[in-house]
Amino acid sequence: MNRLKAKKLIQVALVEDDPLLRANLAAMLNSSEGFHCQAAYADGPAALRGIRASRPDVVLMDINLPGMPGTDCVRQLKELAPHLPVLMLTVYDDSKQIFKSLMSGATGYLLKRTSRDKLLEAILEVHAGGAPMSRQVARQVVQFFQKADEMPVTTRNASVVVNLTEREKEVLAVLAKGYAYKEIADQLKISFETVRTHLRTIYEKLHVHSRTEAVLKYHGHEGGR
């Protein structure tokens, strides 16, 4: 992707603790027409000190920083430079993190596996007043609204649990109280193996791969990951 219109370089500041990734990102920016990596910081406090003085156009921030969480760093950054756009980078498209970041003041939210071109595009966009989000992130955000709407009524046994048979629901209900397989078997007066068979089909139907995920869905804490 060429950006020939660049009349003035976009000054980018990086906050990323992994030295390799930091160097890569910096090199990538500096080798891209229209961009300049003005500074790169390894942790939150350093970034806050540096950015106060250097006033970049855009900040790229890892959400997983040692010491100070990226979200806290954003919050403080936003206090000293409210209009400075901050793009969060993360490997996880976990909804709690996303919302926490957005509420802290992040302007956009990208997954780390975003391609070079998409990343540059996002920097341009955020600089132009947009709010770029990776596909997965946007989807989470949209789902948040959709869930917020269902919330009043929706609780357990609703959307998620519908396609389960009666017996499967019973098994899931006991599972969701924290009982071990053999305890479930006792309670329902069936064998351990049968419990497992049910659980296998339950997992399939709920699209999960662990006990905890199933319990989360059952209790309505979706969107987790």
Place this chain on the structure above:
Amino acid sequence: MNRLKAKKLIQVALVEDDPLLRANLAAMLNSSEGFHCQAAYADGPAALRGIRASRPDVVLMDINLPGMPGTDCVRQLKELAPHLPVLMLTVYDDSKQIFKSLMSGATGYLLKRTSRDKLLEAILEVHAGGAPMSRQVARQVVQFFQKADEMPVTTRNASVVVNLTEREKEVLAVLAKGYAYKEIADQLKISFETVRTHLRTIYEKLHVHSRTEAVLKYHGHEGGR
């Protein structure tokens, strides 16, 4: 923008009351490689009837429909085809409309002045599982989160969790989202073994003996056993 990869046409259904715009959009789709305008409806009821039978891949819907508001139409569409992605089109970048649409089940939200290329891109994106939004819309959404100062997602790690150290709370928080030990280790940038050590003391403090029980306590579902 070229989309040469199209192996199979994306079947698009239109819902737009303005005949001129409807015709233009249809023509635009049909003249674009990889897309096909399967049907075009002038109002909500017609769309609901038609889409029930024809099963398009993506729906493009005007938010201002005569008779039935686009938001209601989306809601009903979502009931009969929950996974059908719906892109809303509107002239207003008014936050109320946006949130109402998203809550009704719209998957993406575009302004009508969106360019042809952006529109096609958005259709591809929504078809691929994304949630495309126009720049202005994304910005509104982000601002919504920044204004909402309370957690949209539950954070009731109060009573039970008090005696845990900061780090332990962090570990528990990630555990409670369903991540495996090694994933927790990655996220917190500590070793697998350290995660296990933390979990051991967490279990001790919470008087539990399994992951699921800990998660239940964390989320406040104590009554269980």
Place this chain on the structure above:
DNA sequence: GGCGGACTCCCCTGAATGTGGTATGGTGCC
């Protein structure tokens, strides 16, 4: 009668988890 779906049970394998040790470095406090 055959067929599919629900429910039941069993075997095996490999991965994840629970619990017992032990140990190092840092920090705060007396």
Place this chain on the structure above:
DNA sequence: GGCACCATACCACATTCAGGGGAGTCCGCC
């Protein structure tokens, strides 16, 4: 300095869980 507490990390062993087979009974439906 000595002590307590925290965060980090590793080893080992037993148990539990997850996913892959297969298989028999009962019941409703075409």
